[in-house]
Structure formats: C-alpha cells, structure tokens
Amino acid sequence: MTIRLHDTSARQIRDFVPLTAGCVSIYLCGATVQAAPHIGHIRSGLNFDIMRRWFTYRGYDVTFIRNVTDIDDKIIAKSAEQGRPWWSIGYENERAFNDGYDVLGCLPPTYEPRATGHVPEMIEMMRGLIERGHAYEADGNVYFDVRSLPGYLELSNQELDDLRQPSGEGETGKRDPRDFAMWKAVKPGEPSWETPWGRGRPGWHLECSAMAHKYLGSAFDIHGGGIDLIFPHHENEIAQAKAYGDTFANYWVHNGWVTLAGEKMSKSLGNSVLVSEMVKHWRPIVLRYYLGTPHYRSMIEYSEEALREAESAFARIEGFIQRVTEKAGETIAPAAEVPPAFAEAMDEDLGVPQALAIIHTTVRQGNSALAADDKEAAAARLAEVRAMLGVLGLDPLDPQWAREGDSGEDLHGVVDTLVRLVLDQRQSARDRKDWAAADAIRDQLGQSGLVIEDSPTGPRWTLGPR
Numbered sequence: 001m002t003i004r005l006h007d008t009s010a011r012q013i014r015d016f017v018p019l020t021a022g023c024v025s026i027y028l029c030g031a032t033v034q035a036a037p038h039i040g041h042i043r044s045g046l047n048f049d050i051m052r053r054w055f056t057y058r059g060y061d062v063t064f065i066r067n068v069t070d071i072d073d074k075i076i077a078k079s080a081e082q083g084r085p086w087w088s089i090g091y092e093n094e095r096a097f098n099d100g101y102d103v104l105g106c107l108p109p110t111y112e113p114r115a116t117g118h119v120p121e122m123i124e125m126m127r128g129l130i131e132r133g134h135a136y137e138a139d140g141n142v143y144f145d146v147r148s149l150p151g152y153l154e155l156s157n158q159e160l161d162d163l164r165q166p167s168g169e170g171e172t173g174k175r176d177p178r179d180f181a182m183w184k185a186v187k188p189g190e191p192s193w194e195t196p197w198g199r200g201r202p203g204w205h206l207e208c209s210a211m212a213h214k215y216l217g218s219a220f221d222i223h224g225g226g227i228d229l230i231f232p233h234h235e236n237e238i239a240q241a242k243a244y245g246d247t248f249a250n251y252w253v254h255n256g257w258v259t260l261a262g263e264k265m266s267k268s269l270g271n272s273v274l275v276s277e278m279v280k281h282w283r284p285i286v287l288r289y290y291l292g293t294p295h296y297r298s299m300i301e302y303s304e305e306a307l308r309e310a311e312s313a314f315a316r317i318e319g320f321i322q323r324v325t326e327k328a329g330e331t332i333a334p335a336a337e338v339p340p341a342f343a344e345a346m347d348e349d350l351g352v353p354q355a356l357a358i359i360h361t362t363v364r365q366g367n368s369a370l371a372a373d374d375k376e377a378a379a380a381r382l383a384e385v386r387a388m389l390g391v392l393g394l395d396p397l398d399p400q401w402a403r404e405g406d407s408g409e410d411l412h413g414v415v416d417t418l419v420r421l422v423l424d425q426r427q428s429a430r431d432r433k434d435w436a437a438a439d440a441i442r443d444q445l446g447q448s449g450l451v452i453e454d455s456p457t458g459p460r461w462t463l464g465p466r
Helices: 039-057 073-082 086-103 115-131 204-216 227-244 275-281 284-292 304-328 340-347 352-371 375-392 399-405 409-431 435-447
Strands: 004-007 012-015 023-032 061-069 135-138 141-144 180-185 200-202 219-226 248-255 258-260 450-455 458-463
Touching: 004 248, 023 039, 023 086, 023 204, 023 227, 039 061, 039 086, 039 219, 039 248, 039 258, 039 275, 039 284, 039 375, 061 086, 061 115, 061 204, 073 086, 086 275, 115 135, 115 141, 115 180, 115 200, 115 204, 115 227, 141 227, 180 204, 180 227, 200 204, 204 219, 204 227, 204 248, 219 227, 227 248, 275 284, 284 304, 304 352, 304 375, 340 352, 340 375, 352 375, 409 435, 409 458, 435 450
Parallel strands: 023 061, 023 219, 219 248
Antiparallel strands: 004 012, 135 141, 141 180, 180 200, 450 458
C-alpha cells in the first residue's frame, strides 16, 4: 500500500514517504477572518479533511494544523469601515468559519493557532533571519531580502527578474521593490505589538512560517492550501523558513477553486456564496457531497443545476441504504475494510471521483440483490457502501449527521403528520380499488416536491430533487 500525492513543487505525483514512520504532519493555510466563509473557503478545509480521513484509515497517526489569520490589512480596513474593534470582527468570523467546517462534517484540527497568539515566535524568526543576512529593518518595517536566497520562486516556477514589482504602498526603505514585509511598522489607529524594531504588526507570510515551526518542527510532511496561495504566500513562507534553517514542507498539495461564471469565488469580487445561506436551502451532507466528490485539484463551477444533480445522486445512495435497512430490520454496520478498487482510487492522489464510481457501482449491485430478494448480498453491499462513505465523511447513518435535521425537527414532524393523512386517503382509495383517485393523490404529492415510495412496511415519503 502506497499513497501517492501530486506535489506542486515537483510538478508530478509522488509516492508519499512520511518523515516519521506511521505518522503524518499536515499544515493547512486556514481562514483569514475578515468576513464570513463562502463555499470556496470551506472546500479547501473539506478537501484536506478527506485527505486526513484517508491517512487515518490507512493507519497513520495524523497531526493536522489549520491556522487562523486574525490580523491583516483587510481586517483592519473592515474595522475602520464598520467602526468596530479588529478583534471583534476577527472573532465573529472565526466562529462563522468553524460553524461552516462543523456543519459540513469536517473533523476539528489537532491545533488551530491564531496569528496574534504567536508574535514571540515571529520575533524570534525575524531576529534569526536578520542575523543570517536574509532580512533587514527599515523605518520600523522588517523586510525579507529575496535576492539573498537561491531558489526563491521555485515553487511557482517564476524568475525574479520577470516578477512584477509591487506598489509597496506604505512600505518604505526597501532595498528591492520585490522584497516582502515580514513586519509592518505601526500606523495611527492600527493594532500593534512591541518588537526590538519598534511597534507594529505581522506581515501575512511570517505567521505561517513561525506557527508551522512551532507546532510541526523544522520539517513536516505536507503543506496545503488553495492554488491562489502558491504565490506569493507559499513562496514567501518557504523563503523565510529555509533561510531560517528549516527544511519545511516535504510535499506541497493545492486544491482548486470554486468558480462562478468562470471567476474565482471571492469576497472582493462580490460573487461569493456564503455557507450560512447555502445550508438554509440545501442539506449539509448534500453540500459536502457536491464540494468533496470532484477531484481536489479540479475547478468546480458553481451552479444550482450541479447542486441538484449532486442531490439526486446522493438521494440514490441514501435510498439504497434505507431500503436495505428496512429489509434487514436492523442497522447494518460498516465493513471493516473498503473494497480494493476504492482503496486503489484513493491511494492514487485521493481519486475521489473514481472512488465515488465504485460506491455507485456497489449501490447498483445492492439494488439488484434487493430485487432478487437476496438479503445477505444486499446487506454485504450496504456494509461496503457505509465503509466507503465513512472515509469520505458522507455516511448518512453516522452520528455526526444525526444533528442535520435538528433545526427542522419540529417542522418535519408537522409535515410528516399532514403527509400521512393524505397517504391514508390514498390507501383508502386503493382498498376500494379506486386506482384513479389513488394515482391522482400520488401525482399531487409529486407536484408538491414529495416522492412517494411503497415499501414492505407501508408508503414512505422523501423530498424529491429541487
């Protein structure tokens, strides 16, 4: 068994070889909390949640770090715009992010450090970089000297001389316009922390290098994030860490965007679809299916139609689970192991689309067994399906999804009572052989968005595709 991952730095799929046998260390660039999360943000956390689950299934002990950037230019701008403390905005949105991760079934990280809680570690790293000649202070700012490190820009495969020179607004004393700020000198009205070079606040890139070093040491296995972070964020993380003496990440894994009309979903573009709004209209487990089943490196073009297709596909899986459970008269436990074809797909760069095809094939086999009244075979297929869904965090019988209906539990009960009254009328029509009336009732329920299915224990209803 060998897990293989696409390594951005190598530009190819590589066999995964852990630094410590049986252990995996993962650092994921998490939320910048200037606003509530859209589904593009949560997709990244969800993709790496699946990665983490697969490593765990394969027997690894996983340490998973997901940071929170709770201070940056955008948060400060929002603070001035709204007349609220920067920390209030950050904390409110940090909670919104965690709610989004939770509602879509992401496991909590091993540690979730905040940038502002690690200023001493940043100071220590800057001090070391200045001593080694890789950084310098100017007017209270601390800059990284990009020309001091051979290999800078190797991750993004760019040439320094071809790099567009940033405007550097508010950044004075740079030796080269492309040098980047690790520490920004204090400005009136902005939050600040004391350092040997004066009061100021962290630059975006420094925090991750310092926190990865603290929680995972000088070398760790996997660094993850969205493809938009490759440059400048991840390039600058690498520069700081390696100039400091760290080996840093052994593998770089990047997920694709969620796009809308071909554009990256972004708060700044105003085309974001908030998780908090989405879960009002779609079941969270369906959203997880929609966001988690495409390959993590692919782009997802958001559309209502695509979501409806995901809902219908997942409904076929759920319908099979429900039918077998009713037939068996008990809950069938997940199998101890997933089918070999599923494992092979997941081992090859987390091939979730191929793995999902195995799930649907197994569901079809189980439905055929049900049609042939082969309860034993149907139960065996269900056990396999639950094992595979469990790895993806999509098993509807898992306790984590038991809360999914909590907010609408009372309403569901009311609807169920009303639907049962109508179904009783339909059954009365069937008893007196008034098939036309029975069919008319069923059709009317169908037009209202309900799917009626006759089962050995009586008719049952579900919400149909939107």
